[in-house]
Amino acid sequence: MSEPTDLVTPSSDVSVTEGTKRGTATSRIPTRTQTAIARRMAEVRATVPTWTATVDVDVEELTVALTGDARLVDAVARAAGLALLRHERVNGAWRDGRIETWSQANIALAVDVEGENIALPTLFDAGTQPLAALAARRLDVTQRAHEGALRAPDSAGTTFALIDGGPDGADRFDAIMPPGTGACLALGAPRRRPWVVGEQIVPRTVVALTLTADHRAVYPSHGGAFLREVARLLEDPREVLAA
Template identity: 30%
Template sequence: MGIFTMPSLGADMEDGILVEWLKAQGDTVARGDIVAVVETEKGAIEIEIFEDGKIDEILVPEGSKVPVGSPLATILGAGETVVSEIAQHTIQVEAEAPAAPEAAPEIITSRPIMDDVSEVRASPAARLFAKDHNIDLNGIRGTGPSGAIQLCDVENAKPAPPKRGIDLDAMRHAIASAMSRSNREIPHYYLTHRIDVSGAQNWLDAHNAARSPPERILFGALLVKAAALAIRDYPEFNGLYEQGSFRTSQEVHAGIAIAIRGGGLVAPAIQNADQLSLAELMVQMRDLIGRVRRGSFRASELTSSTMTVNSLGDRGVEGVLPIIYPPQVAIIGFGKIIEQPWVIEDEIVPRPILQMTLAADHRVSDGHRGGLLLNAIAEKLDAPESL
């Protein structure tokens, strides 16, 4: 018997609203299936399941506000027929409902319609609507003659679905909390390095020349791939610092900082970024950016990053000093490519120059290793054909 719980979708997340179940009680599920949608400060997030089996019992109704770690459903494995004991206990959840007008009565929707409502004065249309929408007439104040419940009274009592989308104020609060924690708990150090990227640009121009726009690779994909490849040789920058110790990761899951339309920022991960070809990486980046801009992404994309890349070049920023997102220990920032004078063989010539920055955790690494990492990224970008 497995228990499907409310996942933690960020270092500062305490609870979330279960907006929608995408699987029903009795449905068979497999590892990686999307089973529910949860609303957090970051928006509506699709929640995957990480075991095979069958949904034995759904424990939390849609619209409920649930603390991280609380049981949402029980999962039966192959051959299991045991009925969940968790269902015998009450799970405290806070249902989020729209504010009612001041004069409106309290609306009760948590119990099924009573079989005997003969004492309730209501029109036939009101009774039919209440039955179809599982609304208890006993909790509604009627506006008809002698207080009889009319159809409009029941329609007004129907709970509105939870608001979908992104609460920007809440997101700003969540970002501020996470960054405050990062500044308070992580001893940051910063290194910057400027490099000539003319070789990478020339290679990319030639690569894209014979391809249609959907097949072309953007320079940002080269930055992510170069960083992901380089960090494999410097594992102290790739992993998580939790409960007083650092655990390096054998995989490189690159978080990509993405601005959400209207405001806000998230950094969902591209899994095994170092193993993808540039074309595969570009496809995944386009998909991820598109879904994030629509406010739709998955739980695993928010929780699996082992390092983060933040590129603000397309915003016209020459350099960035990023803040580490806990429990990660490193973030690499890239600025705008700018034509600048550069000395080559005793001559001053114009060259496209890129500034990159490493913010790292001094509990795990030092400036010597950080400098080597930045130089390794520069070497990867200087040989783009090998990415």
């Protein structure tokens, strides 16, 4: 997904004011980047047999403990990176009739640029980087994505993808993984929900994590174990928060 991040709005928008039950129609010519994204996502949907699974995760303790520039998405990236190193099949892909896995967890972070483009800069080596370093990288690439200053090396070497719906997004959703990866994780918006703690039902901050995986490379047994590991790391965040 390292296409040029051109955000130029075409000047050839066409408005049709003819009478219609649908009102005025506006036709927009997409940018080269939008066309490339549409083509690649359509190719993934058409050629990759995927399955999805979701777990709900109590992140109350984690969100209270976050400090500095670190945000929930950084903690999820850190937990996913740790889990990918422990579940190598999820950190891989189907390539040329073979299952290829990698020793380093490089997570592509989806960045929505003004609703006009999706950039996928890489959080390199997320399995070993401390949370503060991941937060700093996320801030840097997000800013440069909005400035149109990302370059091809910024999005190189991805082994997995993380798509953050944002605090105002859907509670849960499934995402389309980028070409070349075998799985991606969608992070739903955190919500206050009733949760069982011990023998009591109490309000907690909960997020839904949805894994989309290529069934050729990642089976439900692999993906399920990975999701449970990510959930465990987030619910007991000591390892995620460790320097």
